[in-house]
Amino acid sequence: MIPAVNDKVLENARAALPASVVEFIDKVNQGERPSSHLIAVLHKVQEELGFLPRESMDAVAQLMQVPTAKVTGVASFYHHFSFVPKGKYIISVCTGTACYVKGAEEVIDKFKEELGINLGETTADGLFTLEDTRCLGACALAPVVKVGDDIHASMTADKVPGIIERYMNLAD
Amino acid sequence: MSNEKKITLTIDGQQLTVPAGTTVMDAAETIGIHIPRLCYHPSLSLEGSCRVCIVKIEGMPSYVTSCSTMVTEGMVVYTNEPDVREARRDIVELILDNHPRACLTCERDSNCELQNLAYTVGVRERLFEGERKRYEIEDSGKSVIRDAEKCILCGRCVRVCHEVQGVYNLSQHNRGFNTVVTPAHGDKMDDSVCIQCGQCINACPTASLQEKRHVDRIWKALADPTKHVVVQTAPSIRAAIGEEFGYEPGTPCTGKMVTALRKLGFDKVFDSNFSADLTIIEESNELIERVKSGGKLPLITSCSPGWINFMEKFYPELMPYASTCRSPMSMLSALLKTYYAEKFAIDPKDIFVVAVMPCVAKKYEMDRPEHYIDGMQLTDAVVTTRELGWMIKSNSINFKGLEDGEFDTPLGESSGAADIFGTTGGVMEAALRTAAEKITGQSLDHVEFTDVRAVEGFRERTLQVGDLSLNIGVTNGIVNAKKLLEKVVSGEKEFHVIEIMACPGGCIGGGGQPYPPKGYKILDPELLRKRAQALYTIDQGKKLRKSHENPSIQALYDEYLGEPGGKKAHKLLHTHYNQKFPKGIK
Numbered sequence: 045m046i047p048a049v050n051d052k053v054l055e056n057a058r059a060a061l062p063a064s065v066v067e068f069i070d071k072v073n074q075g076e077r078p079s080s081h082l083i084a085v086l087h088k089v090q091e092e093l094g095f096l097p098r099e100s101m102d103a104v105a106q107l108m109q110v111p112t113a114k115v116t117g118v119a120s121f122y123h124h125f126s127f128v129p130k131g132k133y134i135i136s137v138c139t140g141t142a143c144y145v146k147g148a149e150e151v152i153d154k155f156k157e158e159l160g161i162n163l164g165e166t167t168a169d170g171l172f173t174l175e176d177t178r179c180l181g182a183c184a185l186a187p188v189v190k191v192g193d194d195i196h197a198s199m200t201a202d203k204v205p206g207i208i209e210r211y212m213n214l215a216d
Numbered sequence: 217m218s219n220e221k222k223i224t225l226t227i228d229g230q231q232l233t234v235p236a237g238t239t240v241m242d243a244a245e246t247i248g249i250h251i252p253r254l255c256y257h258p259s260l261s262l263e264g265s266c267r268v269c270i271v272k273i274e275g276m277p278s279y280v281t282s283c284s285t286m287v288t289e290g291m292v293v294y295t296n297e298p299d300v301r302e303a304r305r306d307i308v309e310l311i312l313d314n315h316p317r318a319c320l321t322c323e324r325d326s327n328c329e330l331q332n333l334a335y336t337v338g339v340r341e342r343l344f345e346g347e348r349k350r351y352e353i354e355d356s357g358k359s360v361i362r363d364a365e366k367c368i369l370c371g372r373c374v375r376v377c378h379e380v381q382g383v384y385n386l387s388q389h390n391r392g393f394n395t396v397v398t399p400a401h402g403d404k405m406d407d408s409v410c411i412q413c414g415q416c417i418n419a420c421p422t423a424s425l426q427e428k429r430h431v432d433r434i435w436k437a438l439a440d441p442t443k444h445v446v447v448q449t450a451p452s453i454r455a456a457i458g459e460e461f462g463y464e465p466g467t468p469c470t471g472k473m474v475t476a477l478r479k480l481g482f483d484k485v486f487d488s489n490f491s492a493d494l495t496i497i498e499e500s501n502e503l504i505e506r507v508k509s510g511g512k513l514p515l516i517t518s519c520s521p522g523w524i525n526f527m528e529k530f531y532p533e534l535m536p537y538a539s540t541c542r543s544p545m546s547m548l549s550a551l552l553k554t555y556y557a558e559k560f561a562i563d564p565k566d567i568f569v570v571a572v573m574p575c576v577a578k579k580y581e582m583d584r585p586e587h588y589i590d591g592m593q594l595t596d597a598v599v600t601t602r603e604l605g606w607m608i609k610s611n612s613i614n615f616k617g618l619e620d621g622e623f624d625t626p627l628g629e630s631s632g633a634a635d636i637f638g639t640t641g642g643v644m645e646a647a648l649r650t651a652a653e654k655i656t657g658q659s660l661d662h663v664e665f666t667d668v669r670a671v672e673g674f675r676e677r678t679l680q681v682g683d684l685s686l687n688i689g690v691t692n693g694i695v696n697a698k699k700l701l702e703k704v705v706s707g708e709k710e711f712h713v714i715e716i717m718a719c720p721g722g723c724i725g726g727g728g729q730p731y732p733p734k735g736y737k738i739l740d741p742e743l744l745r746k747r748a749q750a751l752y753t754i755d756q757g758k759k760l761r762k763s764h765e766n767p768s769i770q771a772l773y774d775e776y777l778g779e780p781g782g783k784k785a786h787k788l789l790h791t792h793y794n795q796k797f798p799k800g801i802k
Contacts, residue, residue: 045707046533046534046537046704046705046707049533049795051532051795101401102400105400105801106799106801109801110801111378111384111387111400111800112400112401112409112798112801113384113385113387113398113400113408113409114384115400116400117387117388117389120389120390
């Protein structure tokens with residue numbers, strides 16, 4: 045038996061992940077087909093950290109013994125996973141057909157202007173991330189904007205500054 | 217009498233019976249119908265992504281891919297009806313719509329599978345000019361460059377890297393229109409777990425993956441009157457270079473290759489075979505020392521830089537077991553800039569050493585600080601067999617019409633044991649020819665150890681040499697090496713000597729060898745067998761068949777190096793290893 049080199053790779057991997065994720069990986073590693081839990085593990089990482097930092101994916105690869113290219117390949121396939129930090133409040137402007145024809149574009153433009161960011165970006169204070177999204181299934185309320193878990197109906201560009209202010213106050 | 221279940225079906229009006237579990241594609245092949253294909257490769261897992269191999273099957277609502285559809289009883293298949301032909305052509309057109317129209321200036325013009333396919337299925341006009349994917353060429357790597365715009369997402373590189381090489385460096389990232397093949401995180405090749413073997417280049421049907429070209433720096437050196445430009449050729453080049461000029465695979469072309477190199481303007485043409493013989497002296501000495509002094513066993517060969525890269529990233533615990541011998545290329549380059557320079561009174565700074573290698577990892581190796589001596593780079597350029605083929609064509613040299621030339625002395629003389637370094641088991645066999653005589657003190661009657669030729673990729677044997685019972689392992693293709701190394705690491709079996717070649721078949725299947733000629737494919741066992749046969753033929757034709765009997769080697773030790781494994785030999789012929797990151801997943 046030739047012992048592995050103590051290069052601290054596994055140790056560093058454990059340190060790079062929240063304790064709850066390490067615990068979860070240890071558990072699935074004891075079961076059958078541990079690598080089939082890859083997506084579940086990535087979900088847990090994102091739940092804990094808000095996004096998937098590079099080191100976290102390297103760590104998942106080492107602890108699950110799944111090639112890193114597979115981890116990042118899987119993570120990049122799903123829209124849900126993000127490789128950049130997201131704001132405290134995620135503003136999703138629906139651009140489904142109904143919302144789009146009722147003026148979602150102007151709402152997006154106003155958010156961009158007020159927040160000084162583009163779609164997919166996060167404000168410097170880490171408060172807001174602006175995204176567009178496909179149909180949220182609330183077409184009767186079009187155009188719809190979702191902030192965190194709240195739905196804002198019949199949005200117009202004029203309502204945008206008020207909404208931003210409300211969440212800024214909430215955050216204080 | 218086989219009790220295997222048989223299936224009878226009809227393809228293009230012809231009835232045939234094949235074993236159950238046969239694919240429609242393979243069934244058609246048995247009656248001489250070759251269905252066009254692209255992502256399919258018999259040695260790799262099924263991808264079914266390119267859709268080129270579609271056929272029409274009665275009762276099925278749409279076309280199906282013949283590579284992934286099994287035959288069923290009474291199935292009626294059409295491979296070539298006008299509507300199937302049209303659909304297949306449309307599929308290829310859609311692939312072309314997202315591919316640069318750069319055939320005229322492309323590295324693979326005239327040997328591109330996509331180009332051939334477009335011709336075969338009858339694409340004669342381009343109907344749409346629209347948006348297509350745009351990427352910068354990633355050419356920062358020492359060995360492998362990536363041009364994602366030319367990628368058609370067939371996944372062959374991803375599969376060969378994972379399934380044949382066990383590296384899994386490449387993966388498809390993102391989705392839909394944005395899908396791109398890259399290492400983890402979209403990193404550059406040299407920042408990834410890539411072992412630089414170049415099998416992805418061989419597997420690629422287009423020019424999306426290519427070797428880093430060193431041709432321009434050679435033209436420049438050849439044109440510089442202050443430079444003394446010397447070249448060395450690896451054992452496996454002579455077995456494959458002929459394919460670039462229409463020779464049947466397996467045609468040995470040593471003499472014409474030497475003449476072609478002289479015509480290209482090299483001042484001296486030397487042979488890495490010489491340093492292959494030298495490797496045997498040094499490595500067998502290392503083995504005997506380790507056995508005597510209770511040193512680390514098994515001794516693992518170190519000729520293959522792809523394997524060395526793999527070891528440093530995936531199995532750093534095995535570094536003390538690897539032979540410290542430099543690769544034959546690096547050994548000869550070291551001698552050229554020391555021994556040869558002194559002997560012929562040439563300033564080593566003026567010597568420009570070119571190596572023709574079957575290998576793209578050698579391009580990476582030549583820049584490694586571990587392969588410098590006292591701050592001096594030893595090898596100045598490495599070209600693949602493909603690049604050399606192109607250089608010869610580009611200089612309008614009529615290769616087939618050339619007279620046979622001879623290598624220059626003294627660094628061009630070699631035994632047949634050196635020739636077989638280019639194929640799997642060759643280093644082991646060459647070492648055994650020498651070790652057996654050293655151990656028994658008797659001359660060998662039969663120099664051929666055919667039992668160590670691991671044509672299937674993996675071999676373990678116990679050989680009786682004198683009173684010694686030697687456990688040996690020989691593998692090619694890293695997936696096979698992993699199987700053997702797991703036994704070593706776990707202690708399941710004790711080995712004395714292990715030969716590992718990164719590429720399937722050994723150097724004859726290297727990442728820099730010619731793209732397969734018509735009728736062959738990459739990883740083709742028949743192609744590899746023929747190339748190996750060329751080397752065995754050369755070996756059999758030589759009087760000198762044992763490395764230690766090479767008189768130029770003996771003279772080198774007497775004149776310059778001293779003892780095998782001695783201080784000077786150690787400095788010039790040996791190296792060391794360092795763990796590299798990122799660490800690969802075994």
